[in-house]
Structures are given as structure tokens and as C-alpha cells.
Amino acid sequence: MTDRYDAIIVGAGHNGLVCAAVLAAQGRRVLVLEARSQVGGAAITRGFADGFSISACAHLLYQIQPEVLRDLKLHPPLAAEELTTIALGDNGEHVRIHRQRVEGVSDADADEYRRFSKRMLKFAHLLHKLLIRPPPRLGTRDWRDLGALARLGLGVRALGRNDMREFLRVIGMNIHDEATERFENPVLRGAVCFDAVLGTHLGPRSPNTMLTYLYRLAGNRARVSLPRGGMGMVTARLAQAARSAGATIETNSPVQRIVVDNGRVVGVETDSGERFDAYTVVSNADPKRTVMDLVGARHFETTFVKRVGHIRAKGNAAKLHLALDRLPEIAGFSQDDYGQRIVIAGDEHRIERAFNPAKYGSCSPEPVVEMTFPSVHDESLAPDENHVMSAIVQYAPYDLRNGWNDAAKRAFFDSVITAIEKYAPDIDQRIIAAELLTPIDIENEFGMTGGHWHHGELVLDQFLFVRPVSGAAQYAMPLDGLYLCGAGVHPGGGVSGAAGRNAARAILKRETSR
Amino acid sequence: MIPGPVHQGRLESPFYARLKELDTVNEWHQWKGYTAANELYCAETEYFAIRNATAVFDLTPMTKYRITGPDALDYLDRLVTRDMSKVAPGRVAYAAWCDDQGQVIDDGTIFHLREGEYRLCSQERHYGWLLDAAAGFDVDVAHETDDVAALAVQGPTSYSVLSQLGIAGLDALKPFGLMHANFRGADLVISRTGFTGDLGYELWIEPYKAAALWDALFEAGELFGIRAIGTIALDMARIEAGFIAVYEEFLPADETVRTGRSRSPFELGLGWLVDFKKPNFNGRRALAREYRDGSAWQLVKLDIEGNKPAHHAYIFPKEKRNKGDIGFITSAMWSPVCKKNIALGTVRAPYGKPGDALWVEIYYQREMHWSRKMAQATVVDRPFWYPDRRGATPPGPY
Numbered sequence: 001m002t003d004r005y006d007a008i009i010v011g012a013g014h015n016g017l018v019c020a021a022v023l024a025a026q027g028r029r030v031l032v033l034e035a036r037s038q039v040g041g042a043a044i045t046r047g048f049a050d051g052f053s054i055s056a057c058a059h060l061l062y063q064i065q066p067e068v069l070r071d072l073k074l075h076p077p078l079a080a081e082e083l084t085t086i087a088l089g090d091n092g093e094h095v096r097i098h099r100q101r102v103e104g105v106s107d108a109d110a111d112e113y114r115r116f117s118k119r120m121l122k123f124a125h126l127l128h129k130l131l132i133r134p135p136p137r138l139g140t141r142d143w144r145d146l147g148a149l150a151r152l153g154l155g156v157r158a159l160g161r162n163d164m165r166e167f168l169r170v171i172g173m174n175i176h177d178e179a180t181e182r183f184e185n186p187v188l189r190g191a192v193c194f195d196a197v198l199g200t201h202l203g204p205r206s207p208n209t210m211l212t213y214l215y216r217l218a219g220n221r222a223r224v225s226l227p228r229g230g231m232g233m234v235t236a237r238l239a240q241a242a243r244s245a246g247a248t249i250e251t252n253s254p255v256q257r258i259v260v261d262n263g264r265v266v267g268v269e270t271d272s273g274e275r276f277d278a279y280t281v282v283s284n285a286d287p288k289r290t291v292m293d294l295v296g297a298r299h300f301e302t303t304f305v306k307r308v309g310h311i312r313a314k315g316n317a318a319k320l321h322l323a324l325d326r327l328p329e330i331a332g333f334s335q336d337d338y339g340q341r342i343v344i345a346g347d348e349h350r351i352e353r354a355f356n357p358a359k360y361g362s363c364s365p366e367p368v369v370e371m372t373f374p375s376v377h378d379e380s381l382a383p384d385e386n387h388v389m390s391a392i393v394q395y396a397p398y399d400l401r402n403g404w405n406d407a408a409k410r411a412f413f414d415s416v417i418t419a420i421e422k423y424a425p426d427i428d429q430r431i432i433a434a435e436l437l438t439p440i441d442i443e444n445e446f447g448m449t450g451g452h453w454h455h456g457e458l459v460l461d462q463f464l465f466v467r468p469v470s471g472a473a474q475y476a477m478p479l480d481g482l483y484l485c486g487a488g489v490h491p492g493g494g495v496s497g498a499a500g501r502n503a504a505r506a507i508l509k510r511e512t513s514r
Numbered sequence: 515m516i517p518g519p520v521h522q523g524r525l526e527s528p529f530y531a532r533l534k535e536l537d538t539v540n541e542w543h544q545w546k547g548y549t550a551a552n553e554l555y556c557a558e559t560e561y562f563a564i565r566n567a568t569a570v571f572d573l574t575p576m577t578k579y580r581i582t583g584p585d586a587l588d589y590l591d592r593l594v595t596r597d598m599s600k601v602a603p604g605r606v607a608y609a610a611w612c613d614d615q616g617q618v619i620d621d622g623t624i625f626h627l628r629e630g631e632y633r634l635c636s637q638e639r640h641y642g643w644l645l646d647a648a649a650g651f652d653v654d655v656a657h658e659t660d661d662v663a664a665l666a667v668q669g670p671t672s673y674s675v676l677s678q679l680g681i682a683g684l685d686a687l688k689p690f691g692l693m694h695a696n697f698r699g700a701d702l703v704i705s706r707t708g709f710t711g712d713l714g715y716e717l718w719i720e721p722y723k724a725a726a727l728w729d730a731l732f733e734a735g736e737l738f739g740i741r742a743i744g745t746i747a748l749d750m751a752r753i754e755a756g757f758i759a760v761y762e763e764f765l766p767a768d769e770t771v772r773t774g775r776s777r778s779p780f781e782l783g784l785g786w787l788v789d790f791k792k793p794n795f796n797g798r799r800a801l802a803r804e805y806r807d808g809s810a811w812q813l814v815k816l817d818i819e820g821n822k823p824a825h826h827a828y829i830f831p832k833e834k835r836n837k838g839d840i841g842f843i844t845s846a847m848w849s850p851v852c853k854k855n856i857a858l859g860t861v862r863a864p865y866g867k868p869g870d871a872l873w874v875e876i877y878y879q880r881e882m883h884w885s886r887k888m889a890q891a892t893v894v895d896r897p898f899w900y901p902d903r904r905g906a907t908p909p910g911p912y
Contacts, residue, residue: 260793261793262793263793263794263798264793292649292650296650297649297650297651298585298588298589298592298650298651298794299794300794301614301794301795301796301797301798301799302592302593302613302614302643302646302647302649302796303613303614303646303796304614305646305649305650306646306649309649471614478614478799
């Protein structure tokens with residue numbers, strides 16, 4: 001028997017694991033090579049201080065695709081489901097958003113939010129249908145592509161005349177205009193805007209932020225949950241599913257390069273010089289890293305390389321982990337509130353002002369924050385009485401003007417603490433240990449170019465038919481035997497598994513059409 | 515990079531003063547920023563210098579790039595469609611380069627000056643494309659158009675002229691070969707290349723020696739009928755040679771807007787330059803598909819009855835035009851040396867096989883009034899002009 005794998009998957013991120021599981025379940029001989037000692041990529045749980053663990057990059061489960069769970073028969077145990085979003089306001093006047101209900105605002109706002117939310121979910125549902133399939137190719141006469149395009153058109157049309165008009169009106173818009181048009185409560189406006197710009201290099205007034213808002217809703221109808229044991233548990237389950245389907249997973253095996261011979265991919269070589277052969281190599285790494293570093297630009301054609309080089313992937317979000325001796329005091333909070341998703345964003349202007357310096361390579365002096373205290377639900381993360389806090393803070397641009405040195409990190413850390421202190425005055429005294437991951441740290445630890453969570457900004461010009469780049473949106477790269485399965489390909493980022501599942505299906509389809 | 519002063523207005527080549535001295539008609543045009551002569555005294559007379567004696571053409575405005583670095587060969591191999599590893603130092607390769615869709619961006623010559631050191635010459639400028647193509651290669655691409663003065667010395671007596679100049683070793687220089695000579699302390703590169711389809715050479719030297727080279731050349735060529743020429747005469751010669759020209763037979767792919775207006779190498783008769791044995795080059799995937807499925811267009815050389823040049827004529831499969839046209843003429847002329855009415859054109863597949871008898875609709879004007887005639891046009895597969903001396907080494911005196 002030849003020692004050649006049907007598929008080697010580079011990187012055991014959640015998408016790589018989903019792809020491996022789907023391929024292995026179809027009887028393919030699959031090897032997953034992971035650089036670090038632990039599977040999971042950016043969805044892991046790890047220690048950061050003595051006795052304290054945390055979801056080190058992604059920390060909330062928004063959008064694992066129901067189709068992925070169903071296909072792999074997975075039921076990740078959740079510590080808490082359908083978290084309420086609490087947008088903090090001055091003097092304890094917080095706004096609480098749960099499903100389509102908002103508390104802490106005027107009746108007019110609450111009604112308007114209900115209408116808004118209903119319509120947005122309808123649009124998000126349409127988007128969801130696009131996300132679970134490979135995007136159709138443009139300019140072909142293949143009936144499958146034409147069919148998919150027709151379905152897309154029909155889907156938009158089926159919204160009904162009014163909603164279709166509204167969909168086409170808003171899809172390229174910015175969230176600021178939409179939120180200020182609808183809501184009078186500034187904290188509610190801020191909370192809506194915050195959801196659109198979280199994890200992006202966009203401010204509320206940037207075009208395209210309606211799309212990012214809908215994208216967030218599209219995953220799982222806006223339901224946010226906390227997995228028990230952190231995000232690492234989810235990927236551990238995925239790894240289990242892949243293994244039991246027959247895939248081999250090797251950790252501590254960083255892939256040095258993807259080997260090309262006579263115009264096709266034939267395998268990979270690890271840092272230790274070990275060579276593995278395969279008919280297909282699927283990269284869970286981002287498109288730039290895959291094309292430029294792992295394969296090498298010379299093996300592709302010039303325009304393709306240029307397009308890949310132009311993928312916008314500069315992270316702007318940092319991750320803050322705190323070990324706390326106990327929960328801080330937040331005005332107007334009940335015990336239950338600490339277990340929810342807490343947003344410090346102020347109004348839409350404050351978010352935009354936080355974004356402004358990031359355009360010019362500086363950090364926000366007043367960052368905006370999404371934080372959770374996962375240990376409220378999950379005692380495995382911290383010792384008794386103690387707690388952990390996990391927060392996404394922005395904006396912290398990847399290419400900070402004078403670089404991310406210790407002083408810059410310290411200064412940004414202080415401004416985040418100051419922002420939190422406004423609502424939790426004793427937070428500084430509660431801290432036992434802290435860890436701040438800048439986009440540079442995220443790039444280094446998780447191997448994501450530019451420290452971008454989504455392997456590339458989620459914007460209309462890098463979406464659907466043109467993700468990662470025009471002419472290569474069907475998971476197969478323009479190099480025989482090479483595929484992408486990470487967040488850099490359709491449908492994009494978030495712990496959804498959709499890219500991995502789509503990629504696996506594309507590979508299987510291509511095999512049969514040979 | 516510190517930007518230098520931006521030159522405003524037309525540049526003058528280092529040969530400009532010499533050309534100006536010979537010029538009697540004051541017919542000039544702009545060629546990539548340089549002033550270049552359409553003709554200097556009479557285009558027809560200049561044309562006969564190419565075919566009967568030695569013609570000297572100022573090639574300085576021709577775009578030139580120096581390509582060096584450890585990956586220079588790999589870089590060029592990925593850039594162009596032909597196999598560059600077969601081009602040894604001291605050799606010149608005619609090559610075409612394509613975009614990812616396999617459409618020709620331009621054609622040109624690549625000089626392997628010394629081991630690992632190349633010069634790429636083309637009609638158009640491609641610095642942006644060449645830099646884009648350099649991603650992932652350890653290669654240095656420098657634009658050196660202004661740093662190299664160049665002359666084409668073409669015609670049956672050109673070998674004699676250069677021998678008279680005292681170039682040692684010229685007798686061994688084969689077509690598409692290049693050699694280094696010493697011209698008064700400067701490196702003079704001589705390549706046996708040209709755009710006339712005849713015996714001829716191109717001379718490359720540093721600009722400060724340009725005028726001296728010109729003078730020495732004209733002194734050496736005095737008894738061999740040497741003459742300076744402009745672009746009109748050169749264009750006549752290249753049509754006879756069956757050479758394609760950008761903006762005539764094709765447009766650079768990156769400058770076309772409508773689909774179907776660019777051309778692949780196969781469609782330009784350059785299929786022999788496409789080497790599918792190379793695992794990767796720009797356009798390979800698209801060209802492999804085209805090779806399998808067939809091309810849409812075919813470049814044709816046409817021998818047309820009568821003596822009226824078929825400028826801009828439509829091409830038809832039959833004398834009756836009711837079936838519609840199948841293509842059009844891109845370059846046409848009455849060839850004095852072949853005594854033939856010749857043209858280059860582009861026709862849709864499956865037309866254009868050698869021997870095909872097609873028809874062209876020629877419009878011509880007599881005392882303001884336009885007339886039209888249908889003329890039979892036969893597809894030929896050989897260049898209209900291909901003298902034995904073009905391939906002979908040594909070419910021998912004339």
C-alpha cells in the first residue's frame with residue numbers, strides 16, 4: 001500500500017477539523033498536521049495564570065453552523081445559552097437586549113427594535129442560505145452555478161416587494177445611518193453599531209457595516225452562547241469527531257512548506273524535515289500565508305498572487321484576559337447580569353471616535369469592549385471564589401505607528417482598564433493577573449496574517465464570489481491539488497465550521513466529477 | 515526612493531543630433547516619450563536601404579529592463595510562455611508574456627547578456643507588471659531604457675559594415691546570438707536580431723559613446739550604402755517579414771476593456787512559443803484549456819491579388835458577402851521587394867489554414883470618389899520575405 005494520504009490538512013483550527021471529519025467520514029485517508037501542542041487554532045482554551053484558564057482568542061459561540069453539528073452529530077455542552085447583551089450606560093442605566101426584546105429604553109425604541117430585529121433576522125436568514133453553500137461561480141454556463149445564482153435572485157425576490165427593496169437599500173449601507181434613523185436611546189444605538197464593527201477594521205460610519213451586522217446575525221439567529229470548558233472544548237469535540245471518523249491528527253508538527261512538483265501539490269514538509277505525501281493538501285491557514293509562505297508565489301500566476309497580496313487583513317482587535325480575586329462591582333448589576341455578554345461602547349459617536357486614531361496607526365484612547373465573565377457559568381476556568389474575565393477590545397491596529405513595544409502595550413492596557421473602571425470602579429484592585437494579546441501577539445500565537453480573526457476583512461469586495469479573491473472562490477486554488485478551508489474563504493470568520501464543511505464538499509465533488 | 519526631477523516634454527535620444535542633421539522633411543512623432551523620426555528624407559528610399567544596403571534605425575526609445583538576481587531565470591520562466599532555461603548566456607529569445615487568462619500583454623526579446631543577467635526589450639512599458647510578477651522571487655528589475663543607447667543596423671551589407679568597423683568575431687555570431695565587443699573602452703553589445711526579417715544586427719551601448727559609435731558606423735558604411743531610416747520604412751519591412759506589432763495585430767491584454775478584444779499566443783501564430791512542459795507560467799491554465807478546446811481567432815498572412823493595398827479591409831469566406839465577414843486586415847502594403855500585395859489579418863476559427871482562399875473587400879479612392887473591389891486572398895504560412903542570408907553564418911559580404 002502506498003503511503004500517500006488522500007488529504008493532508010494544514011492546521012487543526014475548527015475549520016480544518018470539520019473538513020477532516022467530513023472527508024474522513026467519506027472514507028478518505030486524512031492527516032491533520034497542527035503546529036502547536038493543542039488542536040483548535042483560534043478556538044482553544046488555555047491557561048494564562050496559575051489556576052486560571054480562558055478561551056484564548058474566540059470566546060463566544062455565535063455561529064457554529066447547525067448543518068455542521070448535524071453532519072458530525074455533535075452536541076457541544078453549553079455552560080450558558082442565549083446570553084443577554086447588556087450595553088452599559090451611565091448611572092446604571094443599562095440597556096439589555098435579549099432576542100427581540102430590549103429593556104431600559106423607551107417604548108418607542110423597544111417597538112422599533114422589535115420591528116428592526118425581525119426584518120434583520122429575515123435578511124440574515126437569506127444570508128445564512130448563502131453561507132452554508134459554496135458561492136456560485138460567475139460567468140460560467142454550469143447549470144449548478146446558474147441554479148445557485150437563480151436561487152440567490154429568487155431568495156431576494158421572495159422577501160416580498162417591501163423587504164426586497166429594503167434589503168437592497170441597506171445591504172451596502174453603514175450601521176450608523178441605520179441605527180440613528182431608528183433609535184433614540186444612544187446606548188442602544190451604540191450597542192447595535194458595536195455588533196457591526198466588532199472584530200473589523202471598520203467604524204460605524206464605514207460603508208459595508210450593515211453586511212457585517214447581518215453576518216453576525218446570520219450564524220445562529222443572533223444567539224450567543226458560552227461553551228462549557230471554553231472554546232477549546234468545542235474544537236476538542238471536533239477533533240474527536242474527526243478521529244473517530246478515521247482521521248489522524250498530529251500535533252507539534254508545524255508545516256514548513258507545501259511541496260509542489262511539476263505544477264501540482266504533492267504533499268507537505270514539516271519543520272523537522274519530515275515529508276508527507278498526499279493527493280490533496282487543504283490549508284486551514286489564511287490565504288496570504290498559504291500562497292506566499294507555505295506554497296510560494298512563484299507556483300501561481302501573477303494576477304492571482306497580486307490579488308492575494310491585496311487581501312485586506314489587518315487586525316484591529318486585541319484580546320484581554322484578567323484573573324480576578326472576585327467579581328468587580330458594576331452599578332445596577334444583579335448577580336445574573338455578570339454571566340451575560342457585556343458591552344462598553346457608549347453611543348455611535350464614541351465608537352467612531354475610538355476608530356478614528358486606528359485609521360492612522362494609533363490605538364483608541366477610549367477603547368470599546370465586549371466582555372464576559374465565563375467563570376460565572378463555568379467553575380472549571382478559575383479557582384473557587386475567583387473569576388476570569390475575557391474581553392475583546394478595540395481598536396488596536398496591527399500596524400501601530402511605532403510598533404507594539406512594551407510601553408505601547410502597557411498604555412493600551414491602561415486605557416482599557418480606565419474604560420472598564422468607569423462602570424466597574426474596583427476592577428483594578430480585583431486583578432490578580434492579566435494578559436493582553438495585541439494583533440501582533442494573535443498573529444504570532446495563532447498564525448493569522450495581520451492578526452485578523454477572519455483571515456481577511458469581511459467586506460463586500462472580499463465576500464461571496466470574491467472571497468478570498470476573484471476567480472478562486474470555490475475552495476480549489478489555481479494550483480492542482482491545493483484547497484483552502486479556513487476563514488479566509490467563503491463564508492468567512494467566526495467559529496462556524498462552514499468554510500471547512502464547504503471545502504470538504506467541494507473536494508469530494510471535484511473528485512467525483514473527474 | 516528620492517524622486518529625481520521629472521523630465522517634461524519629449525526626450526531626445528543620444529542620436530537625436532545626428533538624425534536631425536540628416537533630416538530634410540521634419541516628420542517626427544512621439545515614441546514612449548522620445549522624439550522619433552517617421553522618415554528622414556523619403557520613406558521609400560529608406561525602405562530600399564533596408565532591402566538593398568544597410569539601414570540604421572534609432573532603437574533607443576525601445577523599452578528595456580535589466581533583470582538580475584539569483585532567481586532571474588526562474589522569474590523569467592514564470593513570466594513568459596517559452597522555456598527560458600534553454601536560452602544560454604550569449605543568446606537572445608523572442609518571447610511573449612500573458613496575463614492569467616492567457617492573453618498576450620506584449621511580445622519582445624530577452625537578451626541573456628551574461629550568466630544570470632538579462633535584458634528584456636519590448637515596445638510597451640511593463641514596469642508595473644514586471645514588479646507584480648516579482649513577488650516571491652529574489653530578483654531585481656530595473657528600468658534602463660534611458661541608460662542604453664541602441665541602434666538597429668539592418669540589411670544585406672550590414673555584416674560588411676560592422677566588419678569594416680573592426681568587430682572581431684562577428685563572423686561566428688549566429689541569428690539570435692549576442693556578443694560583447696570593446697568600442698573605445700565601452701562595452702558594445704551586438705546582437706544578431708532585428709525587426710526587418712533580413713540579415714541585421716542591433717547595437718547596444720552606453721549613451722555617452724552613442725554619437726561616436728554613430729560616426730564610426732557611418733564612416734565604415736560609406737561604401738556600403740548606409741542610410742539612417744525612420745519608422746515608416748521599418749514598418750514596411752516588418753510586414754514583409756510577417757512580424758506582428760502591438761496596436762496593429764494585437765492590443766496589450768491589460769489595455770483591452772471588451773471581452774474578445776485581446777489575443778492569445780495561439781491566436782497570434784505564436785503557439786511555438788508556448789511550452790506546456792513548464793509546470794507553471796502566467797496564462798498556462800487558460801492556454802492549456804484553449805489548446806484543448808481550440809482558439810477563437812487565427813492570425814493570417816495573406817497574398818492578395820491586384821496591387822491595391824487592403825488597408826483595414828474586411829475578410830470574407832466567399833466572394834459573395836452574404837455570409838458575413840470572418841475577420842479583418844490589421845496591416846497591409848504593396849511589397850516592392852516581393853512584388854506582391856500582402857497583408858496580415860485576423861480571422862475567426864476555423865478559417866485561416868494555409869492555402870485557404872479567402873476574399874477581402876478593398877476600398878480605394880480615385881479623385882475623391884471611393885471604389886470597392888473584392889480581391890482573392892490566399893493564406894500563406896511562410897514569411898513573405900525570408901532571404902537565405904538571414905540564417906547564414908557567417909553571412910558573408912554582399
